[in-house]
Amino acid sequence: MLQRLLKLLLGQRSLRQAVPDLDGLLADPAGRLAARAVTIRPPRLWWAALAALAANPAAGWLLFESWLAVWIGAGLGLVEALVFLLVLPPKVGTGVRLDRDGLELSRRGTVVRCPWALFAAPGSLLDESGLVVLVPIHPGAVEDIQTWRPDQPARQGDPDPRLLKIGPDATARFSGFFSVPAGALFALVRRLAQVLAAGTPQAAPGLAPVVRAAAAPAPLAPGAAGPALGAPVAGGWIELPVVGLIFPAECSDCAAPTNQVLEFAGGVRFGWLLRLAGGDWAVGLQVPVCAACARRYRTTRRRGIWLGLLIGLGLSLPFAVLGLGLDEIGRAMMVVLGLILGPLVGWVVASRLGLPVHLRRYRPIRRTVQARFKRPDFAGRIQRGAG
Numbered sequence: 192m193l194q195r196l197l198k199l200l201l202g203q204r205s206l207r208q209a210v211p212d213l214d215g216l217l218a219d220p221a222g223r224l225a226a227r228a229v230t231i232r233p234p235r236l237w238w239a240a241l242a243a244l245a246a247n248p249a250a251g252w253l254l255f256e257s258w259l260a261v262w263i264g265a266g267l268g269l270v271e272a273l274v275f276l277l278v279l280p281p282k283v284g285t286g287v288r289l290d291r292d293g294l295e296l297s298r299r300g301t302v303v304r305c306p307w308a309l310f311a312a313p314g315s316l317l318d319e320s321g322l323v324v325l326v327p328i329h330p331g332a333v334e335d336i337q338t339w340r341p342d343q344p345a346r347q348g349d350p351d352p353r354l355l356k357i358g359p360d361a362t363a364r365f366s367g368f369f370s371v372p373a374g375a376l377f378a379l380v381r382r383l384a385q386v387l388a389a390g391t392p393q394a395a396p397g398l399a400p401v402v403r404a405a406a407a408p409a410p411l412a413p414g415a416a417g418p419a420l421g422a423p424v425a426g427g428w429i430e431l432p433v434v435g436l437i438f439p440a441e442c443s444d445c446a447a448p449t450n451q452v453l454e455f456a457g458g459v460r461f462g463w464l465l466r467l468a469g470g471d472w473a474v475g476l477q478v479p480v481c482a483a484c485a486r487r488y489r490t491t492r493r494r495g496i497w498l499g500l501l502i503g504l505g506l507s508l509p510f511a512v513l514g515l516g517l518d519e520i521g522r523a524m525m526v527v528l529g530l531i532l533g534p535l536v537g538w539v540v541a542s543r544l545g546l547p548v549h550l551r552r553y554r555p556i557r558r559t560v561q562a563r564f565k566r567p568d569f570a571g572r573i574q575r576g577a578g
């Protein structure tokens with residue numbers, strides 16, 4: 192709920208909202224992009240501006256109960272709203288354009304253009320709390336990245352580091368304030384690149400795409416995948432690098448062939464303490480999960496919420512109705528507890544049930560995370576690409 196409000200205030204949308212014809216684009220990338228480029232504009236902070244306009248005068252009244260404070264609050268709110276609308280978005284917001292030839296990022300007049308071949312590299316991407324995305328790249332295509340800045344001539348192969356930094360380990364570090372989740376955006380870019388980079392000479396031959404399409408050859412036979420990746424840790428956990436993983440082209444749960452992925456999050460150690468304080472430091476790993484399994488997890492979560500609500504009310508209503516030694520406030524508190532705590536516990540428990548992978552202990556400096564897979568044979572066939 193709080194997160195949803197924050198998203199609204201920050202002008203965030205889902206990828207599906209930003210790209211209405213997402214399914215058509217995925218089905219026929221070349222055709223759709225040849226007809227029309229896809230643009231995802233930088234986030235707009237309309238709601239943040241509105242909130243500033245409303246909250247400041249309200250705070251003036253609540254704190255001081257004077258009309259003067261309300262007027263001062265209104266003035267402050269207006270200044271903040273103008274900052275949100277006119278100053279911040281062009282400064283930090285990053286616009287995205289996808290067309291037949293590649294991906295274009297723009298911020299404050301600086302434009303960086305990446306060819307599709309850059310993204311035709313195997314391995315998983317790293318999405319660190321949506322702020323930084325590390326993407327495995329094909330190093331041969333770096334020299335084809337173009338940069339334009341308003342006051343300088345165009346550059347080739349030397350991208351603007353504020354938008355894109357090339358790492359030493361065949362990864363690119365994208366940072367920006369996008370209006371869509373950065374991890375989902377670059378997952379889309381990589382899926383498009385698998386198709387669109389194929390015709391260009393820069394594409395490295397024989398590089399397996401991140402997750403193969405359903406029509407791709409059958410998953411690797413056990414033992415054919417080379418040495419197993421991931422050092423075993425106690426209790427069935429293995430330690431995996433977070434960038435450049437290549438998963439078998441099948442659902443990590445039911446083993447059906449799939450090209451769909453689901454993002455699983457793993458926090459740093461004691462990350463729950465950070466979460467209590469309102470922040471989090473987590474890594475998002477995109478693991479193959481078929482549509483049917485993803486639907487099943489959603490159903491489980493929904494049932495967990497309802498069951499939690501029922502149990503919560505079942506436990507709290509007797510106190511609320513009969514009193515059982517509680518005063519009026521105590522009775523009301525019990526109902527509120529049942530209504531809020533029950534569904535919350537139900538959701539937390541149900542959202543951990545039946546998942547094909549659990550992640551924990553993300554180590555940002557070593558760039559590793561501990562994972563426990565439901566199917567050890569799936570874990571045993573994970574390979575390392577770039578990164």
Ligand SMILES: [Zn+2]
Nearest residue numbers: 442445481484
């Ligand atoms: Zn499945």
